[in-house]
Amino acid sequence: MKIAIIGVGNMGGAVCEGLFNTGMDASWEITASDASLEKLELLKAKYPKLDITTNNQEAAKSADVVIVAVKPWLVKPVVEELQMTPSQIYVSIAAGVDFAQLESYTCLKGQPMFRVIPNTAISDQQSMTLICKCHTTAEQDELINQLFGSMGQVLFIPESKMAASTSISSCGIAYVLKYMQASIQAGIELGLTVQEARKLTIQTLIGAATILKEHGQHPATEIEKVCTPGGLTIKGINQLEHDGFTSAIINAMKVSM
Ligand SMILES: NC(=O)c1ccc[n+]([C@@H]2O[C@H](COP(=O)([O-])OP(=O)(O)OC[C@H]3O[C@@H](n4cnc5c(N)ncnc54)[C@H](OP(=O)(O)O)[C@@H]3O)[C@@H](O)[C@H]2O)c1
Numbered sequence: 629m630k631i632a633i634i635g636v637g638n639m640g641g642a643v644c645e646g647l648f649n650t651g652m653d654a655s656w657e658i659t660a661s662d663a664s665l666e667k668l669e670l671l672k673a674k675y676p677k678l679d680i681t682t683n684n685q686e687a688a689k690s691a692d693v694v695i696v697a698v699k700p701w702l703v704k705p706v707v708e709e710l711q712m713t714p715s716q717i718y719v720s721i722a723a724g725v726d727f728a729q730l731e732s733y734t735c736l737k738g739q740p741m742f743r744v745i746p747n748t749a750i751s752d753q754q755s756m757t758l759i760c761k762c763h764t765t766a767e768q769d770e771l772i773n774q775l776f777g778s779m780g781q782v783l784f785i786p787e788s789k790m791a792a793s794t795s796i797s798s799c800g801i802a803y804v805l806k807y808m809q810a811s812i813q814a815g816i817e818l819g820l821t822v823q824e825a826r827k828l829t830i831q832t833l834i835g836a837a838t839i840l841k842e843h844g845q846h847p848a849t850e851i852e853k854v855c856t857p858g859g860l861t862i863k864g865i866n867q868l869e870h871d872g873f874t875s876a877i878i879n880a881m882k883v884s885m
Contacts, residue, residue: 629653629655629656629657629692629693629771630656630657630658630659630690630691630692630693631647631656631657631658631659631691631692631693631695631775632658632659632660632661632687632688632691632693632694632695633658633659633660633661633687633695633697634661634662634684634687634688634694634695634696634697634698634706634710635661635662635663635696635697635698635699635702635706636660636661636662636667636668636671636697637662637667637697637698638748639697639721639746639748639750640660640662640695640697640698640721641667641671641751642746642748642750642751643695643697643721643746643750643751643779644658644660644671644675644678645671645674645675645750645751646746646750646751646752646753646755646778646779646780647775647778647779648674648675648677648678649751649752649753650753650778650779652778657679658677658678658679659678659679659680659681659687659691660678660679660680660681660687661680661681661682661683661684661686661687661688662680662682663682665682668680668681668682684706684709684710685709685710685711688710688711688712688716691716692716692717693716693717693719693771693772693775694710694712694716694717694718694719695719695721695744696710696718696719696720696721696722697721697722698722699722700722700723700724700725703720703722703725703730704733707730707733707735707736708733708735710735711735712735712736712739714738714739714740716739716740717740717741717742717764717768717771717772718730718736718739718740718741718742719741719742719744719772720741720742720743720744721744721745721746722743723745723794723798724791725743726743726787726790727741727743727760727762727787730743730762731762738763739763740762740763740764740765740768741761741762741763741764742759742760742761742762742764742772743759743760743761743762743787743790744757744758744759744772744776745757745758745759745790745793745794745797745798746758746776746779746780746798747797747798747800747801748801749780749801750776750779750780753778753779753780754780755776755779755780755781756780756781756783756797756798757776757779757780757781757782757783758782758783758785758790758793758794758797758798759772759773759776759782759783759784759785760784760785760786760787760790761784762787769784791885792885794884794885795881795882795884795885796881799880799881799884800881803877803880803881804833807833808829808830808833811825811828811829811832812825812826812829813825815828815829836850851865
């Protein structure tokens with residue numbers, strides 16, 4: 629299978645890294661195209677098997693799957709120059725560009741298309757990737773499921789849920805990182821070294837996520853277990869609420885959809 633990735637900035641670059649880091653199927657060939665030769669050369673130095681070009685049309689020409697990861701406002705001019713054929717699968721990684729818009733570009737009318745929204749953990753095969761589809765066959769759905777499933781978890785959703793889901797998982801990774809940054813900062817103020825605060829923060833987050841993932845509990849049940857009556861944790865939890873923690877998270881997720 630031949631895969632073209634057009635635009636290898638933060639997200640396209642992470643997808644490219646994720647594919648190589650999976651130790652992917654030896655028969656897969658990946659070509660990356662970008663406006664920046666410097667970015668392409670950096671990736672090539674890391675993954676010598678990657679083909680690179682600054683010519684988008686050349687990258688897409690013989691690809692089975694064309695992944696476009698440029699900024700939303702560049703999607704139209706970029707896809708118009710690709711001259712895709714009906715047998716090629718178009719994968720759009722552009723937040724907020726819906727199928728109605730994509731279909732309004734004559735070159736994509738009737739094209740098998742997927743909208744795919746990973747998060748940046750895709751470079752380490754830990755993405756939560758959202759997928760919705762248009763004009764695709766069951767075989768094409770399975771192919772895309774396998775491709776992105778090799779780099780984390782995937783969830784096929786109707787397009788109507790894409791904006792809300794993007795806010796939770798794709799923007800959400802930044803909010804989780806923000807919490808982690810705050811936790812490390814607190815640790816340093818309390819006298820820990822950066823390394824100590826980092827280690828404690830990372831493993832605590834992994835632990836919390838593992839509990840929910842493995843046992844299917846509601847977070848409130850797990851929080852209750854940590855909050856001894858009259859103890860220290862309940863003081864911290866109440867302080868979080870006084871300072872608007874829950875509202876801040878909900879508001880952030882609402883404004884980012
Ligand atoms: N970042 C995320 O976490 C994330 C998550 C989900 C979805 N997305 C979506 O992913 C897309 C890309 O976002 P990003 O954050 O990866 O942006 P980015 O870092 O700016 O990457 C876009 C890349 O495309 C290149 N480019 C610009 N014009 C081009 C052209 N005509 N042909 C080929 N390449 C071109 C850019 O090069 P120059 O820098 O030289 O212009 C850049 O390397 C967006 O549509 C965004 O909505 C991003």
